[in-house]
Amino acid sequence: HPERNRLQVQMQKLLSPRYRDILQQAALAADRMNLQLYLVGGTVRDFLLNLATDDLDLVVDGNHPLVTNGEEPEGWGVKLARSLQTIYPKTKLEIHGKFQTAALTWPDGLWIDIATARTEFYPYPAALPEVAASSIQQDLYRRDFTINALALHLNGSHAGQILDFFGGLEDLENRTIRVLHPNSFIEDPTRIVRAVRFAVRLGFQLDGRTREYAQSASSLVQRYRSKGIWAYQNTRLKQELRYVLTASYWVQALYQLDELGALQYLHPKLAISQELLQQLRRVGAWLFHFSSIYPDIERHNIWQVRLELAIAPYPEAVEVAERLHFNQAGLNRLANFHAWRDRLFPQLTADLPPSQVAKLLERLNVTEAIVLAAVAPASIRRLLYRYLSDWNLIKMPLGGHELKQMGYKPGRHYQTILNALREKVLDREITTVAEAETFVKQQFPLP
Ligand code: ATP
Incomplete structure (x- = not known):
């Protein structure tokens, strides 16, 4: 597969030797544990676009259900992370969320995220490869855009193969942002801001249908909103807005958000002028x-x-x-x-x-x-x-210290004296220390 070679060359170039070493060790560990390991999401997208990335998102897929003794099972991602910890004993492991994403952090701050493909608790049909594929496929189907739903198989006999269930490679080629299904923006309206973010940052276009889905989702969200229902998660929306409004491309992003009706989430009358x-x-x-x-x-x-x-x-x-x-x-x-x-x-x-x-x-x-x-x-x-x-x-010619030396007893009236002096200094009626002293003595005579 031509993509396979291209990607390998790019990974060599774009990844630091340390990350390469970690990925290699992770792939070997996955082999030993009979797991499938994938690089997913933005990392694969950026490699294919020849952009450097320091964000490695890994997904692990087990070919068989986790055996449990009635307790919540530990995900495959966590198991793989534990195995990597024996190779890198100085790392720290944190486990996040219901779906058990493992974050492995090195003492100098370098980290990787290892998630578990989300269908591991389903009863599996027997044939292993199909099961593996369908499971990572489900994981990718949850994602926002085709270009973010690519996976690179990192281990086993399929190492180097790209999984592209939704046409992400073609969309990368044509520089297109496309959702995976019509309800995507209704499921998660913050994806509209994400769509704009990727479009503007990467210089991509929203696919025509995707644009229409975004516009109709926007008007639906607005209708809810007018009934007092806020149909999106505000913390995620905040996060995405922070991203686009901090970036250098914020003007373009605002225009596109306006076009898609997404600014009207914030206020129905909000428009860019x-x-x-x-x-x-x-x-x-x-x-x-x-x-x-x-x-x-x-x-x-x-x-x-x-x-x-x-x-x-x-x-x-x-x-x-x-x-x-x-x-x-x-x-x-x-x-x-x-x-x-x-x-x-x-x-x-x-x-x-x-x-x-x-x-x-x-x-x-x-x-x-x-x-x-x-x-x-x-x-x-x-x-x-x-x-x-x-x-x-403005620099004052006198301060509290000087007032004391002039014989004024410290107290609240210092503020009154200094305020009166500041006015004169600001209006340039007083410019020297001597003038300031004279002014203070005249206006606030000592008893
Ligand atoms: P960036 O380079 O800006 O970090 P990214 O693609 O890595 O871009 P993240 O926000 O880090 O973006 O998300 C990682 C991956 O998780 C995405 O590539 C996408 O596959 C998935 N994802 C993130 N947010 C959503 C969402 N709201 N809906 C669906 N999938 C999402």
């Missing part, structure tokens, strides 16, 4: 820019801040954000968004002295100011920029 895109670009640029000055701002949360801006116009924004488990800072920003904007924007006029701008903005933290800047008209944006770059960082 040039104005919104500009705001989202701006918020990213500002977060990036100011993170060098203010290390605490939410730059790492850019996806959430972008979503905040997208839903902020709608009265249900906080409700949507709560369902997506936004952090508390984000929920606060959304709750206050309209009040801040409506109160501050009319007051922030271009002729306002810096001290007054600072006073108006003093209760906002930096991320809040940046979110407001993203939606502000140019004149107000300019003020916010100067506030964040200069006025908020």
